[in-house]
Amino acid sequence: MVDVTIIGAGVAGCSTGYLLANEGFDVTVIERDAVGGLLREIEFETGYHCDSAPHLLFFDDEEEAVVGELFSEFTHIEPHEFYAATYPRGDLDDPHHYPVSKQNIDEWDDADQIREELEQAPGKTDAEFFEEYMINQVGRTLYERYNRSYTEKHWGIDPKRITGDWFDFKISFPDEEQEFFGGGAYYPEDKYTDVLQSMIADCDIVFDGVTGLETEGDRITAVETESGDRIESDLFVSTIDPSIVVDTDESLEYRSMVILGAHVGADESLFPDHVDWGYFPNHYDFTRITDYEFVPQETPAGEQILTVEFPCFVGDDTWSNDERWYADYLLEFLDEQGIDAELLDAQVRRAPRAYPLPVTEQIETFERINGKLSAYDNMFNLGRVSTYEYIWIKDIVQQAYETRENILAERRTEAND
Numbered sequence: 076m077v078d079v080t081i082i083g084a085g086v087a088g089c090s091t092g093y094l095l096a097n098e099g100f101d102v103t104v105i106e107r108d109a110v111g112g113l114l115r116e117i118e119f120e121t122g123y124h125c126d127s128a129p130h131l132l133f134f135d136d137e138e139e140a141v142v143g144e145l146f147s148e149f150t151h152i153e154p155h156e157f158y159a160a161t162y163p164r165g166d167l168d169d170p171h172h173y174p175v176s177k178q179n180i181d182e183w184d185d186a187d188q189i190r191e192e193l194e195q196a197p198g199k200t201d202a203e204f205f206e207e208y209m210i211n212q213v214g215r216t217l218y219e220r221y222n223r224s225y226t227e228k229h230w231g232i233d234p235k236r237i238t239g240d241w242f243d244f245k246i247s248f249p250d251e252e253q254e255f256f257g258g259g260a261y262y263p264e265d266k267y268t269d270v271l272q273s274m275i276a277d278c279d280i281v282f283d284g285v286t287g288l289e290t291e292g293d294r295i296t297a298v299e300t301e302s303g304d305r306i307e308s309d310l311f312v313s314t315i316d317p318s319i320v321v322d323t324d325e326s327l328e329y330r331s332m333v334i335l336g337a338h339v340g341a342d343e344s345l346f347p348d349h350v351d352w353g354y355f356p357n358h359y360d361f362t363r364i365t366d367y368e369f370v371p372q373e374t375p376a377g378e379q380i381l382t383v384e385f386p387c388f389v390g391d392d393t394w395s396n397d398e399r400w401y402a403d404y405l406l407e408f409l410d411e412q413g414i415d416a417e418l419l420d421a422q423v424r425r426a427p428r429a430y431p432l433p434v435t436e437q438i439e440t441f442e443r444i445n446g447k448l449s450a451y452d453n454m455f456n457l458g459r460v461s462t463y464e465y466i467w468i469k470d471i472v473q474q475a476y477e478t479r480e481n482i483l484a485e486r487r488t489e490a491n492d
């Protein structure tokens with residue numbers, strides 16, 4: 076039997092593990108922390124749970140049907156309409172549509188000037204950098220009010236330098252309020268962590284951190300681990316930061332996130348009834364608050380399960396606060412908004428590699444490091460952290476199918492030689 080070792084038990088590692096075990100490979104998954112990766116739920120001491128920031132399962136029913144098929148083998152996925160609002164003045168009494176719609180213009184005193192700007196704006200273009208792309212589409216005033224400071228807060232970099240091929244997918248400017256990502260979203264009946272655990276039920280799981288590779292020519296023979304073990308294998312699949320596995324002096328920067336999960340008793344909801352989360356482009360340290368009413372669990376009346384996202388870099392002031400700071404920040408915000416809230420439980424989740432940084436220098440660094448990894452014939456890599464691409468669950472599941480096809484094709488070639 077052919078051995079495959081998969082590094083990382085997020086959705087990339089688990090979906091690949093499932094597909095390869097089904098093909099008869101002997102699969103070992105090595106995970107440093109816990110199964111689930113970024114999809115691992117926050118569990119409250121009060122017995123409730125929520126995502127570590129909302130995770131919608133969105134995919135095109137026709138072109139990306141495999142995503143739904145794979146998840147449906149392990150859970151029921153329910154279509155769900157997700158709506159978001161944005162609060163450009165930081166005031167919960169003043170929600171504006173998100174995606175920013177043309178109706179939002181009427182919320183501003185200088186609506187006529189904004190319309191004039193829009194008439195002159197070229198609309199959707201293939202501008203390379205985020206700022207130019209946005210101003211071309213929505214004009215400078217709306218960009219300044221909804222996008223510039225939000226984007227800077229989210230990424231920690233100047234939007235003039237942000238690049239990528241994700242703008243078209245992420246950004247729209249509809250005439251009126253629209254579902255998030257234009258619809259086509261699902262949410263699983265079971266926890267993502269349980270779904271991913273089931274995917275790797277037929278794999279061996281080793282809880283250890285991979286620290287490097289043992290190689291012979293253009294082949295990897297084993298991975299080395301934090302506990303001093305070495306795990307030999309015929310094939311390897313990596314879903315983690317490539318600078319950890321290859322021998323390099325360079326490192327990759329990721330945008331990090333501290334996520335506060337809060338179970339609160341509150342005398343009113345934060346958002347309008349149909350809205351699931353709110354964006355905050357103003358001076359608050361957080362970017363988004365989500366209300367988890369869409370999670371299939373019965374929360375008592377007058378209680379809410381929320382997450383609050385604090386973007387940061389590992390080691391900066393936001394990252395380094397003690398756990399109580401984040402809950403106090405939320406309570407102070409709710410108090411400022413006139414919401415009388417009581418904290419029933421708070422849990423803090425730190426995600427050091429939440430987002431690859433969409434800037435040219437980092438992408439070039441990635442390409443140099445990844446070049447070293449792809450020089451090995453028996454190494455395959457996929458997932459958000461490992462490919463350094465700003466991608467979603469649907470993309471990763473499709474990458475898992477491609478990885479299976481690539482591995483099967485290579486086995487066929489070897490068998491023919």
Ligand SMILES: Cc1cc2nc3c(=O)[nH]c(=O)nc-3n(C[C@H](O)[C@H](O)[C@H](O)COP(=O)(O)OP(=O)(O)OC[C@H]3O[C@@H](n4cnc5c(N)ncnc54)[C@H](O)[C@@H]3O)c2cc1C
Nearest residue numbers: 083085086087107112113128130131284285458459467468
């Ligand atoms: C705030 C936020 C909101 C999001 N919302 C959505 C959404 O609505 N819809 C959507 O489709 N996507 C969403 N995403 C993206 C989605 O979460 C990720 O694309 C996906 O979870 C990444 O999976 P992965 O397996 O590639 O990486 P990860 O989930 O990061 O998995 C990598 C695993 O490798 C392990 N690991 C790391 N280093 C080592 C080591 N040295 N040795 C062994 N194991 C190691 C980690 O512990 C982790 O378990 C969101 C992401 C964020 C941050």
